[in-house]
Amino acid sequence: MRRRAVISAGLLAAPGIVTAQSMRPIRMIVPFPPGGATDALSRIAAQKLQEKLGQTVVVENRAGGNGVVGGMALIQSQPDGLTIMASASIHAVLHRVLRNIPFDPLNDFAPIARTAKGPLLFVVDPRKPQRTVAEVAAAAHANARDWTFTTSSLGSAGHLAAIAFGQAARADILMVPQRSSSAGLTDVAAGNVSLMFDPVLAPLPMVRGGQLRGLAITNERRIPAAPEIPTMAEAGMPDFVFHSWYGIWGPKGMPPAIVTRMNRALAEGMREPDVMQRLAALAFEPVDEDAAAFDAAIRQEEARGTQLLARVNFEAQ
Template identity: 55%
Template sequence: MHRRHLLGGTAGALLAAPALAQGGFPARNIRMVVPYPPGGATDAMSRLAAQKIQEKLGVTVVVENRSGANGQVGSQAVLQAGADGYTILGSASIHVMARSVMRNVPYDPVADFVPLARTARGPLVLVMSPQRPQRAIPEVVAAAKAEPARWTFATSSLGSAGHLGTIEFNRVTGSNIEIVGYRGTAPALTDVAAGNAQLMFDPVLATLPMVRGGQLRGLGIATATRTPLAPDLPTMAEAGLPGFEFYSWYGVWAPRGVPAEIVARYNAALVEGLREPAVVERLTGLGFEPVAESVAEVERFIQGDVARNVELLRIANFQPE
């Protein structure tokens, strides 16, 4: 429901494109591969990006969900399609962490891809199965330390912001809660709601509607201040974890080697589209902050983000799986 509100429909119902650009790029339809299932924040943000590319470049953008192998199947498909600019990747911060959290990844997510744009970022929310009696994070930590076998953390996929937030939570609280990977946000949250897993960090888009509906219990949001979308939800700092801030961010990539002028056209289309007041209003209403950066700025951001997260994994003695 919330994905439809954000995008005004799925890929097949994207706004009708104007006439094809005369000459040059693009001269035919564009394919955007999303390497995760429908229903999560990555899928929703990718479809919004596809809509804006379609509107600004004047061709149909077909979104294809190709999940599998923790994002590797879809990402590899984009590389294999070649660097002509007609096949692009819609993903999230997890993409750049692939080689840090998985063994034998057949590509370098930073060196083999060029970022076309970052689109938005959204804070993580810590949610819990409502079947558990605990109401606050200190109670959860105490219970998990007392009976660790009765607690598991679900994560949408290895290397996601939620996964990194979970590792950091275990580290700063001195907990050792088992982390179980899922094939996407929707099945992971479903298992938490059913009580098959007990805890999960995931962005606001997917978690807050379920907290409001009573399917999940919200324990904290990983922001510096409370969000007006859920003013009763404490920050992680208020819950006893000062400085605990984690965001998932979203973007669009192409194979490295796409001509610079095509990269620039994509970047301009996305930056312009995401600055539209109606888009900003919709995103902020869902807890997201739009991002407008040049390709060079995105490249620099990614370098810093990867370095920070690799260090976090090192401190936690995380071993790629």
């Protein structure tokens, strides 16, 4: 008990005046493999958290089970601020896409901060003759069997956007899940599947290189990183807005003072000019909200995801 109090005091102190005992590294669990958007955003957040707290932050990728392995590692840790998790919007709907997961993603974690959000890029196999969203929608409506979607993870923003597209096109398009963004995009580029929605970070270089065809951005407006690509609204699907967002969670029972200290450190760090420049290049923007607002965003995501999954009678895997 005394050790935990010292650690908590260290996290609450200003950088440079923490005690020697509180200088143990903070472990940031990332429940997905390296290389994707979640990992990239997590490492930016870890760097800024380390700078603001004056305490080493070590990123640990614990992939497996669509995020369950990393989530379990977090809830089994002590709520002392020394173990946190960096994940994405998928966390909010895990219990809707997986059967019998060993935790409640809404109530067994302590939301700390949402760090960034960004739209998705809608890409198609470049061998397909269709060059616009409207053409793809019409072709899929006419013969859905000619089309397939892939997604990096069930319940991800890309998966939910794919469901929404099928609903808008009135087409029952087969979903073929992959183990990661890179694997899914490689499948589209190889012609093994037809379509994918994914955060801009990974597919945009492949679009620029000709391996994929970029159709539209799921944002309210065009983005500086790819101003030539229209929004889904411009492409004929009004109100089609989806964002993948990223955040930091702790174990349930974290002291509110530690949550607040980390929340403010992340909000400050993610809005520094160097970070904002890096985020803009990746088509992301920082999010500045307190832990309560983050919790509300999680519950809003869960409600939207539940509704979309119900529309297609999705059965948890």
